Every structure is written in C-alpha cells, then in structure tokens.
Amino acid sequence: MTTTNMRIEEIIKSNVTLSDSKKIILNVMYTHNVIGDKFSEILKPHDLSSEQYNVLRILRGQKGFPANMCVIQERMIAKNSNTTRLIDKLLLKDLVTREVCPDNRRKIEVQITQKGLDLLKYLDPMVIEHENYFSSNLNPDEVVLLNDLLEKYRQLK
Amino acid sequence: MTTTNMRIEEIIKSNVTLSDSKKIILNVMYTHNVIGDKFSEILKPHDLSSEQYNVLRILRGQKGFPANMCVIQERMIAKNSNTTRLIDKLLLKDLVTREVCPDNRRKIEVQITQKGLDLLKYLDPMVIEHENYFSSNLNPDEVVLLNDLLEKYRQLK
DNA sequence: GTTTTTTATTTGTATATACAACTATACTGT
DNA sequence: ACAGTATAGTTGTATATACAAATAAAAAAC
Numbered sequence: 001m002t003t004t005n006m007r008i009e010e011i012i013k014s015n016v017t018l019s020d021s022k023k024i025i026l027n028v029m030y031t032h033n034v035i036g037d038k039f040s041e042i043l044k045p046h047d048l049s050s051e052q053y054n055v056l057r058i059l060r061g062q063k064g065f066p067a068n069m070c071v072i073q074e075r076m077i078a079k080n081s082n083t084t085r086l087i088d089k090l091l092l093k094d095l096v097t098r099e100v101c102p103d104n105r106r107k108i109e110v111q112i113t114q115k116g117l118d119l120l121k122y123l124d125p126m127v128i129e130h131e132n133y134f135s136s137n138l139n140p141d142e143v144v145l146l147n148d149l150l151e152k153y154r155q156l157k
Numbered sequence: 158m159t160t161t162n163m164r165i166e167e168i169i170k171s172n173v174t175l176s177d178s179k180k181i182i183l184n185v186m187y188t189h190n191v192i193g194d195k196f197s198e199i200l201k202p203h204d205l206s207s208e209q210y211n212v213l214r215i216l217r218g219q220k221g222f223p224a225n226m227c228v229i230q231e232r233m234i235a236k237n238s239n240t241t242r243l244i245d246k247l248l249l250k251d252l253v254t255r256e257v258c259p260d261n262r263r264k265i266e267v268q269i270t271q272k273g274l275d276l277l278k279y280l281d282p283m284v285i286e287h288e289n290y291f292s293s294n295l296n297p298d299e300v301v302l303l304n305d306l307l308e309k310y311r312q313l314k
Numbered sequence: 315g316t317t318t319t320t321t322a323t324t325t326g327t328a329t330a331t332a333c334a335a336c337t338a339t340a341c342t343g344t
Numbered sequence: 345a346c347a348g349t350a351t352a353g354t355t356g357t358a359t360a361t362a363c364a365a366a367t368a369a370a371a372a373a374c
Binding site for chain 1: 329330331332338339340
Binding site: 007008012013014015016019020021022023024025026027028029030031032033034035061074075076077078079131132133134135137138140142143144145146147149150151152153154155156157 | 164165169170171172173176177178179180181182183184185186187188189190191192218231232233234235236288289290291292294295297299300301302303304306307308309310311312313314
C-alpha cells in the first residue's frame with residue numbers, strides 16, 4: 001500500500017534535496033499510484049482491473065453502437081495496452097460481446113452486455129465518490145488550477 | 158505513442174463534459190504516461206526499464222553500502238513491484254551484485270557494480286534534461302505550485 | 315530448549331504493458 | 345485482374361505489477 005500525507009522526499013526516503021523538476025515527476029508518478037491503489041479497492045470485489053473497467057466505460061459511452069478495436073484503443077488512457085487480450089478477459093465474464101463486422105471483415109465489433117451495464121451502474125456511485133475523495137482536499141479554484149498546470153506541463157515541444 | 162498539446166477531453170475523445178475531479182484523475186494518469194514514454198526512450202538503447210533504472214539509482218544513493226530487499230522496496234515509487242525479479246535482471250547484466258548478509262542470513266545485500274555506476278553516470282545528463290523538458294513549460298512559481306497542489310491533493314483522510 | 319511468531323525473501327499465478335512479427339482483408343494504381 | 349500497399353487485429357515474447365503462498369532464518373514466549 002502506498003503512503004500519503006508526506007512530502008515526496010520523505011516517501012522515497014531521499015537523503016538529498018531534489019530539484020523541483022525532479023519532484024514533479026516523482027509527485028506525478030506517486031499520485032498516479034495512490035489514485036490507482038484506491039480505485040483498485042473498488043474494483044477488486046468484482047474481479048475487474050482498472051483497464052477492464054476503462055474499456056467497459058468506453059463501450060457504455062457508445063450508447064448501443066459497437067466499437068471496434070481501434071476506437072477502443074484510441075480512447076484508452078494507456079494507448080499501448082493490448083486490447084485484444086483485455087477484451088478476451090471481459091468476454092469470459094460475459095461483460096461484452098465480440099463479432100466480426102459484416103461491412104469490413106477486418107474489423108471487430110465489441111459491445112457491452114446488459115450484465116456489463118448493470119455492473120457499471122452498480123459501481124457508478126463508488127467511482128464518483130473516488131473521484132471526489134482526493135479533489136476535496138483542494139478548493140474549487142485549486143482543482144481547476146491543478147488541471148491547467150498538468151495540461152500546460154505536459155506539452156511537447 | 159501518447160499524444161499531448163491537447164486538453165484531456167480531446168485525448169480520450171470524450172463526447173461529454175467531464176467533472177473537474179474526474180479530469181484531475183485522467184490528467185494525472187495521462188501525464189504519468191507521457192513522462193514515462195519519454196523516459197523510456199532514454200533507457201531503451203541500454204536495455205533498461207524505468208524500474209531497473211530506479212533500483213540502480215537507489216543503490217548508487219547508498220554510497221558504497223549495500224541495500225537489502227526491504228530497503229530497496231521502501232524507496233521505490235511503485236512499492237509493490239517484485240524486487241527479487243528486478244534484481245535478477247540487473248544481475249544478468251552485471252549491473253549489481255547480490256550476496257547473503259553475513260550478520261542475518263535472511264537478508265540479501267545488493268550493491269551496484271562499477272559497470273552500473275558508469276551506466277548511471279553516462280545517463281545522468283539525459284535524465285536531467287528529461288526532468289527539465291516538461292517543467293520548462295511552467296515558470297518557477299508554477300513548478301513549486303504544481304508540486305504543492307499534487308502533495309495536497311493526495312492526502313488520505 | 316523447544317515451540318511459536320515475526321521478519322526477509324522467493325516463488326507461483328494471473329494480469330498488464332511494450333513492442334515486434336504475423337495474418338487477413340481491403341484499397342490503390344496500373 | 346493483379347501486384348503492391350495500407351489497415352485491422354492477433355499472437356509471441358519479455359518485462360512489470362499484484363497478490364498470495366511458501367520457505368527459511370531470527371527473535372520471542374513459555
């Protein structure tokens with residue numbers, strides 16, 4: 001389990017002073033882990049990984065229309081994960097269906113099942129609570145500011 | 158490859174407006190990926206993963222003293238990774254040594270080799286450049302502010 | 315001094331990530 | 345129509361992550 005309520009130097013038990021630039025990187029990495037750990041606790045009782053959850057949410061967003069592999073991949077946060085094998089796992093749990101697209105036999109149409117929709121609906125309040133859990137440490141202006149700073153920070157040159 | 162220079166809604170191609178709380182989570186996740194992708198480019202020519210690099214840096218920080226598995230694990234960002242198998246990979250490349258601690262035969266003493274130190278020294282300038290690459294998008298005050306906001310954000314209650 | 319508990323690490327299994335190679339289908343140009 | 349190329353997805357291999365079980369040594373309890 002990750003530790004919080006500490007500055008990043010304490011967390012990695014660094015005995016030297018870190019540059020602010022290095023601290024941002026460590027803080028982003030560490031915050032990512034803290035968020036992920038807490039989110040996994042919600043999903044764990046349902047044998048869902050956060051990546052599997054993410055795919056289900058993308059499929060629900062399709063509002064009844066199927067999504068092919070390309071569409072799923074481009075909407076995922078971690079673009080390089082292996083969508084085929086993620087869908088395999090969801091299929092085994094009857095949370096999605098997979099069919100060859102009749103118009104283009106290269107494409108695969110993936111759809112969320114009623115069972116998948118029910119699971120997401122059950123999880124919704126817990127997911128929203130999770131989203132607000134950490135951001136309630138900040139006031140509304142700071143929440144907006146943090147988003148802006150992260151977006152400005154990661155611009156490529 | 159991850160995409161940048163976009164707001165998080167564009168990146169995940171969301172057709173609905175996201176709450177600012179949800180946006181922070183997505184922004185942290187996504188920024189984590191962008192940083193990691195760029196860092197992997199530096200390490201890739203040397204067949205090092207970022208986790209392997211992290212272990213080497215911890216060992217260099219020991220300044221000649223060996224570190225046992227517990228110490229390494231508690232200083233890593235991702236605490237739950239499997240240290241034994243990470244060290245296995247570093248051993249194969251002669252970047253570390255591993256010996257049973259004479260005082261306590263349960264413990265394992267891991268040390269960085271000269272080859273490991275040389276590799277880190279070679280990588281140092283590129284690593285510093287990487288750290289400054291993104292933070293140069295912000296002014297010095299914003300850099301400090303982003304660190305403060307991330308640390309405040311992730312406090313547990 | 316032997317049993318019990320704790321500590322330190324390893325091993326096993328499942329999933330995820332990263333990347334390259336491969337297969338199959340569709341499209342393009344001639 | 346056919347060759348070449350592009351697109352969509354799958355498979356293979358290596359590494360990493362997550363977690364539980366196993367092993368072994370040290371410390372504590374009695």
